[in-house]
Amino acid sequence: MEHAIVRSKMKKGLPLMGDPFMKYYVPDTDWLTSPSFNRMLKSYTSVFVKPDIGRKGNGIIRVRNIGRKRVEISSQQGTIACPRDQAYSKIEPMLQPNKSYLVQQGINLATYKRRPFDVRVVLQKPSGIWRATLMCAKVAPRKSSVVTNVAKGAKDYNLYRLLRRTDQILKTSEVMRDLLDVSFQTAQILNAKFPLRIVGLDLAVDKRGKVWFLEANTKPDNVGLESIDRRLHRKYLKAKRIIRKASEE
Ligand SMILES: Nc1ncnc2c1ncn2[C@@H]1O[C@H](COP(=O)(O)OP(=O)(O)O)[C@@H](O)[C@H]1O
Ligand SMILES: [Mg+2]
Numbered sequence: 001m002e003h004a005i006v007r008s009k010m011k012k013g014l015p016l017m018g019d020p021f022m023k024y025y026v027p028d029t030d031w032l033t034s035p036s037f038n039r040m041l042k043s044y045t046s047v048f049v050k051p052d053i054g055r056k057g058n059g060i061i062r063v064r065n066i067g068r069k070r071v072e073i074s075s076q077q078g079t080i081a082c083p084r085d086q087a088y089s090k091i092e093p094m095l096q097p098n099k100s101y102l103v104q105q106g107i108n109l110a111t112y113k114r115r116p117f118d119v120r121v122v123l124q125k126p127s128g129i130w131r132a133t134l135m136c137a138k139v140a141p142r143k144s145s146v147v148t149n150v151a152k153g154a155k156d157y158n159l160y161r162l163l164r165r166t167d168q169i170l171k172t173s174e175v176m177r178d179l180l181d182v183s184f185q186t187a188q189i190l191n192a193k194f195p196l197r198i199v200g201l202d203l204a205v206d207k208r209g210k211v212w213f214l215e216a217n218t219k220p221d222n223v224g225l226e227s228i229d230r231r232l233h234r235k236y237l238k239a240k241r242i243i244r245k246a247s248e249e
Helices: 009-017 034-043 084-094 159-163 172-193 230-248
Strands: 029-031 046-051 061-067 070-075 078-083 101-105 115-124 131-139 155-157 198-205 211-217
Touching: 009 029, 009 172, 009 211, 029 034, 034 046, 034 084, 034 101, 061 084, 070 084, 078 084, 115 172, 115 230, 131 159, 131 172, 131 230, 155 159, 159 172, 172 198, 172 211
Parallel strands: none
Antiparallel strands: 029 101, 046 061, 046 101, 061 070, 070 078, 115 131, 115 198, 131 155, 198 211
């Protein structure tokens, strides 16, 4: 039984951007260059710069327009402000020279107790059919947080319960339906390119309730999920056992 580990975010994003249904859910994304960065920064309220191959929220930079042609640049190292036309020269020294970077339209994440969150959906294919076996929300530790990775202090929450208590009033059942719809489409499209048995999706819900694809992990780690939804966790473990058995055959 085959399963490909694909690390490049661009490689996984391209088939989705090329799909007539899914492209609507993928934020505008490009390789980072000075022109692509400046184009995006003029078009969107915020942009995210991230390593094409990276994990755990490492090396992610958020650049936000704050008015009067000024921007605010936030990373793990803190926040600085500067004129927009100097932004690229400020972020350049923050990049690792041996890595390729993406620049992406920033999504204005919905918040819970004023802290941004995103959604993790794990899909598994124990037999021929994709199943959504885990779903949870990951709430960032602070209002100012740039990333919602558990490795950077975010906490897992029960998704259904959290969606009913967000700071923005969201149509919970519509958001849930869209999250699942986007998840299954993504699994299907990526699986047609790379053989997959499991995929962990990072999806965003913006302040208006629109669902967005952020990234697909072909080697997701799922620590801490047991405590928030035990029934789903059992379902996940069962699929995992079946996949393991099949791959031993
Ligand atoms: N375009 C974006 N808009 C808003 N938030 C984003 C965007 N891209 C990434 N993030 C935030 O950064 C986190 C990490 O980004 P991600 O693409 O998942 O990289 P990693 O592989 O490091 O997890 C996301 O979970 C989300 O909180
Ligand atoms: Mg991620």
